[in-house]
Amino acid sequence: MTSTSSSKVVTLSISSSSLSNEKSESTAAGPSGDKLTYITGDLFTSPAGSILIHACNTQGSWSAGIALAFKKRFPAQLRAYQAHCKATPDDELIGTCLLLKMRDFEVNGNAKNSTDRGSWDIACLFTSRAYGRRKDAPGEIVMNTERAMRDLIRQNTEAKEMNACRFNSGKFAVPWRQTEEILQELDVPMTIYTPPTEVVTTGPSRAPYSTGPH
Numbered sequence: 001m002t003s004t005s006s007s008k009v010v011t012l013s014i015s016s017s018s019l020s021n022e023k024s025e026s027t028a029a030g031p032s033g034d035k036l037t038y039i040t041g042d043l044f045t046s047p048a049g050s051i052l053i054h055a056c057n058t059q060g061s062w063s064a065g066i067a068l069a070f071k072k073r074f075p076a077q078l079r080a081y082q083a084h085c086k087a088t089p090d091d092e093l094i095g096t097c098l099l100l101k102m103r104d105f106e107v108n109g110n111a112k113n114s115t116d117r118g119s120w121d122i123a124c125l126f127t128s129r130a131y132g133r134r135k136d137a138p139g140e141i142v143m144n145t146e147r148a149m150r151d152l153i154r155q156n157t158e159a160k161e162m163n164a165c166r167f168n169s170g171k172f173a174v175p176w177r178q179t180e181e182i183l184q185e186l187d188v189p190m191t192i193y194t195p196p197t198e199v200v201t202t203g204p205s206r207a208p209y210s211t212g213p214h
């Protein structure tokens with residue numbers, strides 16, 4: 001069997017085991033994938049005290065997609081993200097992670113009526129320099145994702161639970177599978193949330209979204 005066909009078998013095995021909620025064995029030939037858990041639901045229902053992960057541009061803009069939800073819920077964290085972007089050159093930001101710790105925002109900053117205040121740390125993965133039509137190419141975003149995830153793992157010294165949306169797969173237009181492969185290679189435990197609306201509206205190749213990773 002060629003190495004190409006071998007890796008294909010591993011991939012298929014990951015897919016089917018995820019759908020049946022069974023753990024797949026880790027093999028030297030490929031990623032285990034068994035540390036990713038898939039949930040249909042809202043990322044903002046993640047357990048308190050955990051980390052919420054999303055992808056960001058380096059321009060200081062949370063203006064669309066799930067970033068807009070972060071902006072509305074966490075105005076103080078938005079300001080910290082903007083200040084960080086302003087103070088750091090793009091080339092230094094890209095491929096890093098800004099980890100905004102809840103304890104730094106408990107006392108002041110967020111809207112007084114926010115019920116989310118202080119519930120989670122927020123990990124901003126800088127996976128693209130720009131956004132919209134000027135966003136980085138998919139291959140670059142994937143490379144930046146690996147570096148930014150390593151930076152997050154390094155900073156997560158308290159081993160907090162990590163939760164993410166299918167980052168990079170919306171506005172950044174990178175097929176989820178490519179980001180998923182990076183997470184599998186890093187062998188990182190993470191829960192991935194998919195909105196129920198996305199399950200309904202996706203095409204045939206994304207149909208298993210309600211229960212599986214592809």
Ligand SMILES: Nc1ncnc2c1ncn2[C@@H]1O[C@H](COP(=O)(O)OP(=O)(O)OC[C@H]2O[C@H](OP(=O)(O)O)[C@H](O)[C@@H]2O)[C@@H](O)[C@H]1O
Nearest residue numbers: 043055057063064065066067131165167168169170171172
């Ligand atoms: N509540 C929720 N719970 C769980 N999943 C949720 C959700 N709401 C949405 N999703 C899903 O979350 C995935 C990512 O989709 P997104 O398009 O958001 O993000 P992305 O990572 O591709 O791109 C980042 C750039 O998008 C923004 O826009 P701007 O640049 O500001 O214009 C940023 O600022 C960045 O720059 C998609 O699967 C959505 O279904």
